[in-house]
Amino acid sequence: MFNLKTTPFHERTSALCQPQNWRKWAGYFVVGSYEHVLDREYWAIRNAAALIDVTPLIKYIIQGKDAAALLHRVTTRDIHKMKVGQVAYTGWCDEDGKMIDDGTVSRLEDRTFRLTAAEPNLRWLTMNAVGMDASITEVTDDMAALSFQGPNTRKVLNLVCEKSVDDLKYFRLMTNKIKGVDVTISRTGYTGDLGYEIWMNNKDALKIWDALMEVGADYGITPVGILAMDMARVEAGLFMLDVDYTSTTHAWIESQKSSPFELGLDWTVALDKPGYFVGRRALEREKKNGSEWKMVGLAVDWVGMEDIFKRIDLPPQIPGSAIRASLPVMVGNVQVGYASTSTWSPLLKTYIALAHLQRPYYEIGTDVRMEITVEHHRQHAPAKVVKLPFYEPEWKKK
Amino acid sequence: MTSNQYDAIIIGGGHNGLVAAAYLARAGKKVVVLERRPIVGGAAVTEEIFPGYKFTEFSYVVSLLRPEIIRDLELPKHGLKILPLPSTFTPMEYGDYLAAWDDHDLTRRELYRHSPKDAEAYDEYARVMARAAKAIKPIINLIPPDPSSMSIRDLMGLLKVGQYAASLKEKELYMIAKLATQSSADLLEEWFETDALKGTKAASGIIGTFLGPRSPGTAYVLLHHYMGEIDGAFRAWGFAKNGSGGVSGSIYNAAKALGVETRVNSSVKQVKVKNGRAVGVVLENGDEIDSKVVMSAADPKRTFLQFVEGKYFPDDFVTAIQNFRTRGSSGKVNIALSKLPNFTALPYKGNGADSVLHRGAVSISPSIDYIERAYDDAKYGQISKRPYLDMIFPSMIDPGMAPPGQHVMSCFVQYAPYDLEGGWNDQKRDELGEAVIATIEEYAPNIRECIVGMQVISPKDIESIAGITGGNIFHGELLLHQIFFLRPVPQWADFRTPLKGYYFGASGAHPGGGVMGAPGMLAAKEILKDGVI
Numbered sequence: 008m009f010n011l012k013t014t015p016f017h018e019r020t021s022a023l024c025q026p027q028n029w030r031k032w033a034g035y036f037v038v039g040s041y042e043h044v045l046d047r048e049y050w051a052i053r054n055a056a057a058l059i060d061v062t063p064l065i066k067y068i069i070q071g072k073d074a075a076a077l078l079h080r081v082t083t084r085d086i087h088k089m090k091v092g093q094v095a096y097t098g099w100c101d102e103d104g105k106m107i108d109d110g111t112v113s114r115l116e117d118r119t120f121r122l123t124a125a126e127p128n129l130r131w132l133t134m135n136a137v138g139m140d141a142s143i144t145e146v147t148d149d150m151a152a153l154s155f156q157g158p159n160t161r162k163v164l165n166l167v168c169e170k171s172v173d174d175l176k177y178f179r180l181m182t183n184k185i186k187g188v189d190v191t192i193s194r195t196g197y198t199g200d201l202g203y204e205i206w207m208n209n210k211d212a213l214k215i216w217d218a219l220m221e222v223g224a225d226y227g228i229t230p231v232g233i234l235a236m237d238m239a240r241v242e243a244g245l246f247m248l249d250v251d252y253t254s255t256t257h258a259w260i261e262s263q264k265s266s267p268f269e270l271g272l273d274w275t276v277a278l279d280k281p282g283y284f285v286g287r288r289a290l291e292r293e294k295k296n297g298s299e300w301k302m303v304g305l306a307v308d309w310v311g312m313e314d315i316f317k318r319i320d321l322p323p324q325i326p327g328s329a330i331r332a333s334l335p336v337m338v339g340n341v342q343v344g345y346a347s348t349s350t351w352s353p354l355l356k357t358y359i360a361l362a363h364l365q366r367p368y369y370e371i372g373t374d375v376r377m378e379i380t381v382e383h384h385r386q387h388a389p390a391k392v393v394k395l396p397f398y399e400p401e402w403k404k405k
Numbered sequence: 406m407t408s409n410q411y412d413a414i415i416i417g418g419g420h421n422g423l424v425a426a427a428y429l430a431r432a433g434k435k436v437v438v439l440e441r442r443p444i445v446g447g448a449a450v451t452e453e454i455f456p457g458y459k460f461t462e463f464s465y466v467v468s469l470l471r472p473e474i475i476r477d478l479e480l481p482k483h484g485l486k487i488l489p490l491p492s493t494f495t496p497m498e499y500g501d502y503l504a505a506w507d508d509h510d511l512t513r514r515e516l517y518r519h520s521p522k523d524a525e526a527y528d529e530y531a532r533v534m535a536r537a538a539k540a541i542k543p544i545i546n547l548i549p550p551d552p553s554s555m556s557i558r559d560l561m562g563l564l565k566v567g568q569y570a571a572s573l574k575e576k577e578l579y580m581i582a583k584l585a586t587q588s589s590a591d592l593l594e595e596w597f598e599t600d601a602l603k604g605t606k607a608a609s610g611i612i613g614t615f616l617g618p619r620s621p622g623t624a625y626v627l628l629h630h631y632m633g634e635i636d637g638a639f640r641a642w643g644f645a646k647n648g649s650g651g652v653s654g655s656i657y658n659a660a661k662a663l664g665v666e667t668r669v670n671s672s673v674k675q676v677k678v679k680n681g682r683a684v685g686v687v688l689e690n691g692d693e694i695d696s697k698v699v700m701s702a703a704d705p706k707r708t709f710l711q712f713v714e715g716k717y718f719p720d721d722f723v724t725a726i727q728n729f730r731t732r733g734s735s736g737k738v739n740i741a742l743s744k745l746p747n748f749t750a751l752p753y754k755g756n757g758a759d760s761v762l763h764r765g766a767v768s769i770s771p772s773i774d775y776i777e778r779a780y781d782d783a784k785y786g787q788i789s790k791r792p793y794l795d796m797i798f799p800s801m802i803d804p805g806m807a808p809p810g811q812h813v814m815s816c817f818v819q820y821a822p823y824d825l826e827g828g829w830n831d832q833k834r835d836e837l838g839e840a841v842i843a844t845i846e847e848y849a850p851n852i853r854e855c856i857v858g859m860q861v862i863s864p865k866d867i868e869s870i871a872g873i874t875g876g877n878i879f880h881g882e883l884l885l886h887q888i889f890f891l892r893p894v895p896q897w898a899d900f901r902t903p904l905k906g907y908y909f910g911a912s913g914a915h916p917g918g919g920v921m922g923a924p925g926m927l928a929a930k931e932i933l934k935d936g937v938i
């Protein structure tokens with residue numbers, strides 16, 4: 008009776024969820040995994056077409072004469088430069104230039120934007136919109152969303168959609184119709200593969216799901232839960248709020264906060280954009296002085312890890328899903344940072360991690376060691392700082 | 406044969422007196438607790454007023470009980486179990502309700518139904534309050550320094566508080582300053598728009614004070630109630646197995662195991678003074694008991710105006726105690742039920758055994774105005790026509806509280822002024838009971854047919870039964886000028902008194918009221934520090 012919400016796809020997803028593996032996400036239940044092991048779901052993302060229910064993503068429609076000005080003020084991107092049909096990934100900061108949240112801004116019309124977020128931000132947006140002609144409406148519970156990810160997704164969409172998606176470029180969106188139903192399709196995702204996100208009214212959700220599943224059957228369409236997506240997003244070098252960084256609104260102490268530079272989001276911070284935006288001064292200062300921390304990729308050296316296991320006569324053990332636990336990263340006997348998410352990459356056959364390292368250890372090529380647990384004992388496996396993303400197929404942006 | 410020579414006498418067997426006794430005994434001291442009532446526990450007692458129905462007579466929920474006391478005295482070994490109270494329901498005037506849960510996502514979902522903005526502000530508000538509580542907590546943990554004294558100990562203490570304050574961020578200091586001066590209504594209106602949410606939050610800012618939500622200073626009381634939330638416990642508010650008497654009972658058992666002697670039906674008349682030192686007590690029945698030190702765990706007025714002759718205290722001290730504000734403003738109605746009252750906002754089916762609403766608290770606080778209006782009545786000496794009520798159904802949390810299939814209900818009521826126009830009598834007490842039942846009836850129309858027995862407690866009854874002068878539930882209002890180094894009076898907030906060998910460690914002392922145990926524990930530690938025993 009008193010419970011969290013289920014998404015408009017629940018009728019379908021619940022029938023398919025074999026292990027009864029449900030996860031809480033922003034006040035909803037979503038499928039953690041549809042099968043008992045994640046392999047098939049993971050490989051659907053990398054090799055076929057993964058259908059992921061991402062309805063819980065928090066969504067706002069921002070509308071009005073000053074809608075662009077509001078987003079320009081709140082986010083770090085140059086929103087005025089965005090064309091209609093363009094999507095921009097961005098973080099947003101507090102006055103100290105520390106990250107509150109991150110998401111995408113889509114310019115649906117000249118004066119209409121959609122903002123997605125991991126956490127509720129209505130209050131923050133409203134406070135920043137004082138005196139502006141911009142209405143902010145949360146549509147999370149009215150708008151269903153599917154993330155459709157993998158190399159075959161374009162083919163499937165071309166078969167099922169009224170208009171071809173061939174010309175839909177990376178981080179652009181279009182309106183389209185599936186089975187006569189209006190949808191918006193953006194070429195975005197959280198997997199680092201070719202992929203789309205399909206936005207629709209709740210009432211159309213099942214119709215769209217069924218249409219995709221029917222046409223996609225010949226292309227390996229597979230419903231995929233958020234656990235497999237979690238592995239893919241690490242490979243893609245994408246981080247997650249509350250896992251890889253702490254929002255300033257949650258932080259108890261200063262050191263828990265991160266700036267966009269510290270998260271490797273330099274490319275999203277448009278310091279050259281005109282006018283004020285929240286956090287600007289602090290970010291300018293940090294840009295000049297350099298960052299104390301940086302989020303980087305760590306690739307664990309397989310042979311080195313194997314050696315540690317060999318000492319006790321065991322073959323290396325690898326986790327079957329992404330691990331959201333903080334693991335110390337060492338240089339010599341000194342801790343220089345921590346990994347916030349680590350996972351086995353089935354594709355790269357490498358144990359990889361998103362790690363936060365202190366200056367100067369975040370330079371690419373630095374040799375560090377990351378904690379692993381070997382038969383109840385903490386050990387440190389050799390690892391190298393590598394450039395993110397770990398994996399980027401040529402078709403992702405093509 | 407019990408010898409009449411002790412290291413320490415504790416006057417008052419409330420939970421603080423028992424805590425102090427246990428800590429002293431733990432340090433190897435010979436201690437006796439003297440309690441005027443036939444049972445120990447003070448305002449934290451459970452009694453069967455109607456056979457088979459256990460009433461958690463006064464205090465009913467626990468949040469502030471200090472974890473170190475639970476560990477030091479091994480209270481779980483002595484019977485303490487604090488059971489979760491997972492929700493609060495606020496029925497609204499037009500038939501809907503607002504629920505708050507111990508689960509963050511559920512609460513957000515529920516709030517969202519009423520106001521998306523509030524759903525979000527709620528999170529942030531909780532964080533800001535928790536941060537402010539975190540910022541203030543170390544100050545509470547320090548022995549209150551007296552800023553006008555020049556003793557090294559006080560200066561060191563003050564220095565620590567100062568250093569700590571300097572380490573806070575500007576925003577936090579600003580927040581604390583605001584919390585110290587604002588009314589709870591001002592604070593809440595900055596954050597929220599849903600009336601029932603504001604009303605329910607505001608209610609916790611007026612509990613135990615003779616103030617309304619629009620009175621300045623009430624914002625601090627809100628913060629005081631957040632203290633319980635920063636010990637890492639998600640379910641900060643709980644219900645003790647066997648009610649509040651379960652808490653006192655476990656402390657009593659622990660004290661007994663440590664060798665504390667307790668004498669009930671032993672009302673203290675006066676503290677014996679020799680050569681300017683407290684050296685024992687005289688009981689109402691004339692018996693004398695000697696000790697090296699005496700600690701009072703009764704309320705401040707008794708402690709300083711009744712137990713000790715005024716000549717042993719400086720005049721300004723006596724005046725300050727006289728001015729200490731102990732205006733009782735709350736009452737309690739305990740009800741034995743043949744069945745659960747059914748709330749129109751969320752009716753139950755069957756006999757309600759699985760009713761979610763009844764497992765948590767039900768708060769009658771539909772808006773700030775509702776509470777302020779209740780206060781308006783009290784300001785002029787009347788019982789609130791429509792009072793604020795905080796209700797729980799103990800038998801739904803601990804089935805042992807009532808016979809199988811039957812229930813008990815605990816209703817905290819505010820406002821019922823101690824200084825009622827015309828004074829309290831049986832008829833007025835009935836009026837208080839009627840105001841409570843009529844209020845409940847508006848939300849649960851079948852309440853009257855559920856009642857098997859009812860105990861109505863006015864502030865006058867709190868005074869006469871629990872022995873708290875003025876009937877204030879915290880022995881003295883939790884107002885900014887009555888906390889920290891000002892509680893009970895400036896210069897004497899360190900559990901010592903102007904009379905050598907006489908100590909004070911109950912709710913009227915720092916850090917204040919509630920079933921917390923802190924004043925008792927801290928006082929015992931100070932007694933031990935003085936090295937007299």
Ligand SMILES: Cc1cc2nc3c(=O)[nH]c(=O)nc-3n(C[C@H](O)[C@H](O)[C@H](O)COP(=O)(O)OP(=O)(O)OC[C@H]3O[C@@H](n4cnc5c(N)ncnc54)[C@H](O)[C@@H]3O)c2cc1C
Pocket residue numbers: 416417418419420421422439440441442445446447448449462463464465466467468469671672673674702703704707735736737817867870871872873877878879880910911912913917918919920921
């Ligand atoms: C109606 C009501 C509801 C409350 N609700 C809550 C709640 O839900 N949660 C919470 O945390 N707090 C609550 N409180 C507050 C809390 O109960 C008190 O602050 C706390 O119990 C006081 O403990 P104490 O040991 O300091 O004093 P008391 O419990 O008052 O103990 C003082 C003792 O001294 C004894 N005494 C007095 N004079 C003499 C004498 N001359 N000789 C010998 N003994 C004497 C008294 O009989 C009494 O036993 C409530 C209080 C009341 C009255």
